[in-house]
Amino acid sequence: MIFILIIILFANIQAQTNDPNEIVKSVITKFSQVNDYEVDIDIKVDVEFLRVPESRAKLFFKQPDKVKLKSEGFALLPKDGIDFSPSSIIKGNYTAIFERKENLNGVQTSVVKIVPINENTNIILSTIWVDDKNSIIRKVESTTKTQGTYTLELFYDNDFKYPLPKQMIFSFNLDKMNLPQTFTNTTPKSSRRRFKDGPVIGKVYVNYSNYKVNKNLSDKIFEEDKD
């Protein structure tokens, strides 16, 4: 009985730890049970300057950082949202700082700031919300040098087997894009369609379904298409 109590107490201490490095490590360890996956994705883009039809695609992932997007038609995903694996979100050398505990949509999370040490990285600062109970990332907020700020919200099934989300909402804040003047830039309303000054705000909704996890995906899938 005492032994069980000690185990429960120890597990609780582990879960409630405020050590940022431990929190990050626990997330990476949890995700390491996924060696590869293949998933169907539905993408809905809601961006002021971009009108894209809803699309369906397949996303392939293999540890540590191989990602491939495939689609029979046109599909578009934010670069920073294509790979939600912790090793992609928290890559390179960094300093982790525990910020606070926060209840995020009814889930107890630890908020950790990640400051990259490497100057070559585009990210200036990331904040991650880590689910204390499941050791999964629920939300990421990153400020970049060139692409403004983006937020990645991840939603999971209640009884997930692997730490893979069922939905992702990618919100971003970009400086206005200067689109090239091309031969297709000629529609009659072009001169009328002007957006207000200031950063462009957008959201991309990605729904994941039919995960096939740890099926030992071939490396050939991730090779560049030679078309």
Added chain:
Amino acid sequence: MLDLISIELYKIFKKWRTYIGFIALGVLVPLIHIAMVLEGKNTINFMTRNIQESFVFVGNLLNTYLISYIILTSLAIHIPFLITLVAGDLLAGEATSGTYRLLITRPISRTKLIIVKFIAGWIYTNLLVLWLAFLSLVVGYFIFGTGELLIIDGQMIVIFERTDVLWRFLLAYGFATLGMTAVASLAFLFSSLVENSIGPIISTMAIIIVFVILSAIQVEFFQNIKPYFFTTHIMSWRLFFEDPLDLKEIFKSAANLLAHIVVFFGLTLFIFKKKDILS
């Protein structure tokens, strides 16, 4: 009536100048196809360079739809020239070859003659646009296949689903025919005034070029009168590549072009009926 139209078409297609337009498009469009095979990826990269900074995308954007769209934009200046080659010769050609008097002595009214010649010119215009559509869309399909259509619309990137594009092209080509018929009507009008087809060809092209230049000048006066130029509405086929369709604008443009056709045709008829045939 059908016999008369057939005779006029026979006369049109007997002249080698009629084939200049078909040959020109038959050379131009494959050249664009070759250029796109070689450089198309760079073109797509250039068009999408801004979104590539923030997004990863897959799909065949270099497809027959994009290339057909690019080719269709040449309608403003280049295709009208090919139209005027024939339309400007419809009446003036008779004067040049000295067949006017012979033609008028036949037992058909001048009104009927003008209608028949106009219809023959209209058929040629349709055939030329159809040829353009065939070369662009059909030949392009076998080279590039289909895919989503990418358009940069001012400050916006619009991508149309591949299943949402073909009907837009069919309507756009239909509308382009209307625009080209307006050009043909103007050349036909000038053709009734002179006895040499060079004049109508040059006059029509001069008017188109002047109107296009005036439309491009960002001065309030010119911008105010721009909506009344038929050249402004020739390019309104692009309205079919907006989502949702601006039907009001489409009908407005179509009405403007139709009004020009009716006025040009009416003037031609009036002038020709009053004309003293001396040659």
